[in-house]
Amino acid sequence: MAVVLVAEDDQDIAAILTRLLTRAGHTVLHTPDGMAAFERAVADRPDVVLTDLGMPQMDGLELTRAIRRHPELADTPVVMLSGHLHPGDGQPTAAGVCAVLLKPCPNDKLRAVVQDLLDRGPHAHDEASTGCPAHWPVTA
Numbered sequence: 001m002a003v004v005l006v007a008e009d010d011q012d013i014a015a016i017l018t019r020l021l022t023r024a025g026h027t028v029l030h031t032p033d034g035m036a037a038f039e040r041a042v043a044d045r046p047d048v049v050l051t052d053l054g055m056p057q058m059d060g061l062e063l064t065r066a067i068r069r070h071p072e073l074a075d076t077p078v079v080m081l082s083g084h085l086h087p088g089d090g091q092p093t094a095a096g097v098c099a100v101l102l103k104p105c106p107n108d109k110l111r112a113v114v115q116d117l118l119d120r121g122p123h124a125h126d127e128a129s130t131g132c133p134a135h136w137p138v139t140a
């Protein structure tokens, strides 16, 4: 069974994501900000991290960079879910995000992207080139 770490400060959205991913057969760990998510990732080694962009303490971009810098977490797939990005925004890719989904994201798409990254498994992100080799585009 796969473990998905959800970093989301909005309790309502967190509850929706947790229910959705649990129903898809995953074990969900929820944390309310990037700092807590990073600590949880170090402790529990999730298979995929699903992070909001805007959060207190440490935002989703900072969380992704921290994961990519950590020797044992660096290859963990990261999905960013946000209502504040514009399609084509290069910051998530530069930080090492694998896929960006814009809120509100259809359940089917969210499940499919998480499953795709679970199937792909851990993979390297080359800062010098294009970041993630999964190349999921920003999608509405």
Ligand SMILES: [Zn+2]
Pocket: 077, 078, 096, 097, 098, 123, 125, 131, 132, 133, 134
């Ligand atoms: Zn990736």
